[in-house]
Amino acid sequence: MPEAKKNIVWLASYPKSGNTWFRIFLSNLFSDSPQAVNINELTETTMSSNRSIIDSYLGMHSSELTAKEIDKLRPQVFKRFSDEKEGTAYVKTHEAWTLNSIGNPIFPKEITKGVIYIIRNPLDIVISYSYHNNESIDKTISILNNDFSKLCEKKEKLNIQTQQILTSWSSHVRSWTDDSNLPVHIIRYEDMLDHPLKSFKRAVDFLNLKYEESEIINAINNSSFDTLKEMETSDGFKERGIYSEAFFRKGESNEWESELLETQINEIVKYQHKIMKRFGYLKESE
């Protein structure tokens, strides 16, 4: 293998934290057209669990490999992907940053340009994620609180994505922001809503992208919640969960105040309070 290029940007987040919104912003930023890009034609990004890409670099069906075998091989898949990629590649992931069975990081440092880590209040995530999966709030809380949570885990069926280690919400945040030893820029979903220009501009600066403020504002406007909702209503969105009515549902923060029961809030806070406090989702006194 030739010398590694540091050309991969991991767009990492727990599910339903604003990752897709950020990807759409990037697609609009990179677009030559002043019009909003079609949400069903986001060509700028791929996913870390994309089975077709993994199969292609392996030279065999990953569907005939165990999750452990796939994870053992994925660092090499990503290195080859990086080597063949001209320029920067933006790769979406909902996985926690982890080591594989032989102790290698699944997301190799030597090819990583940086990480955009998008964080959202877990009290709001559970509501959004329960709609996405058509699961109860209580079931969703149990996923967020479980350090062994995985995505696409079922062994009796084939998923178009490979299995992904999700972990609990706090472990997920810590894995990327503390453990990974990668250059990480953290964006709060709530800041993307309340202070979009400041928030997106900082991310653009972190990625060392050269755009005028007017171009960033245009990309923000073209990826506004109302625009995305309108596009989904009119043409659908291929990334909508198979069980949910819409991907772009409310695009708000603090929905938990009216939607969650006190017992549900307590259940989340009990497990997640340290990281919630660290990122401003709990008052110091709580």
Added chain:
Amino acid sequence: MFRHLCLIKHDRFVVYLCQKRLNKYYYKVYGLNICSELELPELSPVQNIKEDVIIGFGKVPEHLPKVRGSGVLFEAALNDFLFKFEGIGRYRVQYGRRIIIQPEREALPAEIRLILLGSCIGALLHQRGMLAIHGSAITDGKQTTILSGQSGVGKSSLAAGLLELGYSVIADDISVIGLNGKQHFIVENGIPHLKLWKDVLVHLNQDVDLTKVRPQFEKYRKPIPVLEDPPPSLSKIIILSASNSTDFSYSEILGRDKFHLLRNNTYRLQFIDKMNQTEAHFRNLSQLVNSIQMFHANRPHYPQNILEFAKYMSEIIFKT
């Protein structure tokens, strides 16, 4: 004596070899006569053949002497291909004519065969300049259609559904294009099994008391009848997709898109450039593309309704 020694070592594969080593097994698949030192129960046995391909055991190097290109698990050169999988073994495929296997001690025979009959056969077909499409082939006895598309999209499931409706399956996963006596394109008989996940077998109310593809997960080999008659001409290729839509849909693929989609759905496309087989592949695709119709067909991700989709597709495939 050998058998005794091997049992002491608890070496599953050596035990297996000691039991079988002196034999040679003859099979026919993808239009090729195969002579193998390894028993391949997945294939249809034949007798008295002049072999096109020899499969045997031997020493396989760590690397090829001259590598043109490589992937995570393979190295490729002109007429030379190496595949290695830790815990299973190394394979060398040469001149479209022979496959040498050096299994690892702990390898299970089923796992050795899985790689042999997948990526290694794929490499051999490309070395021979044969066109192999990633997909399952079905027929009503008058015409043949290939169901192609990316992994996980439901090619084998749809083939299983069409089998339930009375159609025949010619090949699963790899559909090799050949020519019949009238110079019409056909799909050669493939491995007479459908590889199906448990959820599909359960959905179709079928027995799951079948051989697992690998012991670690719930994917099974369902035997399918071998076609005795020569396969009818290939007339259509369907590119399958799944989305969060609620309905089935289809549309015809026209113009250049046909070529690109056929190319992208070639079995183990990534081997071809690295083997210096690009020109032969281009030629094969160009000849085929003008002789067939191609369609996109889409199904909902959820709910899974294999038989309904099979009925819908049978109308498109066999009645248009």
